[in-house]
Amino acid sequence: MSKSSKYDPGEPKTMYTMKYLVKRVLLYVLTLFLAITINFIVPRLIPGNPIEARLAALYRLGVHIGGEEFVAKYSKLFALDQPMYVQFFLYLSNLIQGNMGFSILYFPASVMDILMRGLPWTIGLLSVTVIMSFAGGLVLGAFMGWTNREGKVSRWTSFVFTIFMLLSRFPFFLLGMILVYVFTYTLFLFPYGGGVDPQAIPGTIEYIVSILQHATLPALSIVLAQLGGWAIEARGLMVNVLGEDYLFLAKAKGLKERYIFRQYAMKNTTLPILTDLVIALGSIASGAILVEIVFSYPGIGSLLYMSVMQLDYPMIQAVSLLVVFGVTTAALLIDLVYPFLDPRVGEK
């Protein structure tokens, strides 16, 4: 028997092809390249030596940093006296090595060091909140759609739906402000500012509890605002799926309701929504940054804010680049895994 007629289902047969892989990776590389280039070009649009211009701007704000030494070091590092393409090449090679320069504000600390201090906080906050909102919203929304499939919508669903709709319109930071006012200022339930109590000793239970306490409100702002949106979308998708012929046939086959919900309804609802997650990652990241600023949470967002306030250009560039990198990489990962889940995608 030739291989094609032996059909012991071992390998999942997908549409995964080289074409799809190449296309996705190409997009990824192009996007990053574009971001990096913008990052490179924009500061250099200002006439004159960018370092000196920055120093002048800072001087106006009343900030003095070792002038000559700083300019000299930077000029040499970035070869500002050399033609543009040499600079660009240098910039790229530095970047690959992870060298993003020195922070003006925390000089002589390197940008990388400071980033590493803030990164874990942001990653922790983002990963937990995104997973919670997405998964939670998906399940809730699908459930809302499924339980109202006979056509008439229950009052409970209407109510929840309206709440979700209202909540989903709040930008994360607005919700954060309100939560701060209610829970921190008025009720003294949660702390404000920072990621952990500075007096807590790392490794102790107290430390962990403190982390959770400080993270609750920021996380809540993100989750409450996001969950509704996903739920509404999931419900819409579920409504569409319920009208499909294959669901009709599933019922005709006499399959159990729970089974139909899992294998026919849920699966077909989850997959399209996953692609939307990829697209939403950008705005979620942006929103999270603003939330950190509102809460003075010690992540990348607050770092960005302070850099902007102090015109710490290397820092600003680095954070922006990092965010772009993070989002596009996450998107790429999801895109690469997707064809394994959905047999229709993969570009045959």
Place this chain on the structure above:
Amino acid sequence: MNRHQRLGFLSRLKGLRVVVENKKILTGLCMTVGWYIFAIVASYLSPYRPRTIGDVPVNLPPSWEHPLGSDPLGRDIFTQLVHASINSMQIGFTAGIVAFMVATLLGLIAGYHGGILDSVISLVTEIFITIPSLAILLIVAAVIGRIEVITMALLLAVFGWAFPCKVLRSQALILKERGFIKLARLSGANGLEIVIKSILPNMLPFLGAWFAFVVIGAMEAEAGLELIGLGPQTIVSLGLMLNWAMRHVAFTRGLIHWWLPPALVLVWIFVGLFIVSFGLDEIGNPKLKVK
């Protein structure tokens, strides 16, 4: 008008009626436009100036004369609020219109014509969608320094066009395969005619819903940038009010009359626009009705 033209006109009127009768659209429009009109009227009636420091005594609590009190720099908050509302909405709508027109143009071209043009446009769109706009906006805004209002609106538009463009393109692709479009092509209508007469009218609820989304997105991005302090400092906007509030640590000082109103107005406008878009969605797909 001959009989056919009259029928077409009547059916379009009927279409308008469906739109107006839809409770959601009506509610949403009232919320948004209503507030806008209120703000304009109030801004004319108010004797105070929103940005002049020392205009009124500092830190006044809310009263009849000053419905929202005054801020630590001596400006009437209510006046700030109404002026800010007008400005924010105008920036948002301008950016929204620009972004939407670009999105419609590119999306329809890409979807309908296909070919190389489609591939190029699609690629560019994908890139713009993936890049988190705030990051790039921050770089640009921070470096450029003082931004004019127009620059701001354009910047917002730059990142607002991508997603609607993608959606509109796929919608155009779907419609392109529909029977009546193919028929139009066969009967000799050229591309532009088909797009304007046949495709666009069928996408109207869809377009309207997405326009509302684009405006929301632009206003949200603007508020975000202003919050960080990167927007045009020359006019008052809702985000700028929040930025001032944050700088003066209004949250923990309990100056709720300063930061809550702009926040609520933002949400009010967003919800209003969202309801409109949701209502338009329901017109397109009546199965989605919830209430």
Place this chain on the structure above:
Amino acid sequence: MEKRLLEVQNLKIYYKTTTLPVRAVDGVSFSVKKKEILGLAGESACGKSTLASGILKLIVPPAYMAGGKVLYRGKDLYGMSEEELRQIRWKSIAFSPQSSMNALNPVMKICGQFSDAIEAHRGKKRKKDLIKHISNLLRSVALPPRIAEEYACNLSGGMKQRVVIGMGMALDPELIVADEPTSSLDVVVQRGVLEMFVALKEKQDTSVMLVSHDIAILAEVADRIAIIYAGKIMEIQDVMGIFEEPLHPYTQALIDSVPSFKTKGIPRSIAGLPPDLRNPPSGCRFYPRCYKAMDICRKEEPKYDEIGPGKFVACHLY
């Protein structure tokens, strides 16, 4: 009585609208015996599909059941619990939908969609047995067994239709309700499917309720044919009787509209359009288009009666 597998009594299925309900199936009565193929013929939008899905209570809002009974082996399918009905579905009565373009779950392999029906009614089976069973089913609808490994998006319309028919046979049901099973197939495959139905009847005593607008197909395989028009049954007779001596004028018109080798020229079509089922005309529903219409046909609705052994008709001529 004991030979009657399925008995439909005065079934009414209406569609809710913002105005009057659409009376898609308006008091339909017939029965299906064991080991017979009953054809249900009628033009488009006469209610046949609604009727077909209504038998297994598969109607979707805005459709609703407005009266009547569907008795399977004496038990009313509309009166029993959901669980009882679920067990009857597919195992005793299978359904083959009209359009299979979207009838298959896009994210499940074909073999999975066979096995879930099998296992839902017969409990878990060994993989080897399942594979064998599915291969046989696929072969019987002229499909290569490797199709089981495919996803629906890789199959053509005709293949999907055959898969769905194959799925219907998976549990050896006593009755298969097939709604236009051959519409999207080429004539060769059509023949195969029809022959398969006949083989099922002969070898496994399976009954088939075959719904089709193509009376020629029904002529080939059906034992009895029911003619439905505007939501009501006009005539039921055995196949020979219907073609040799059609009782109802509509039946005659249907037969005349089929081109044949014997008569030359353009076949006669039926003038007019089917009535609006929200507001059906008083009297006989076929009255406006009937070439044998009489005065009484306009005023009074003809009673549906058995005028001879196995011959049912609703017409004032009798």
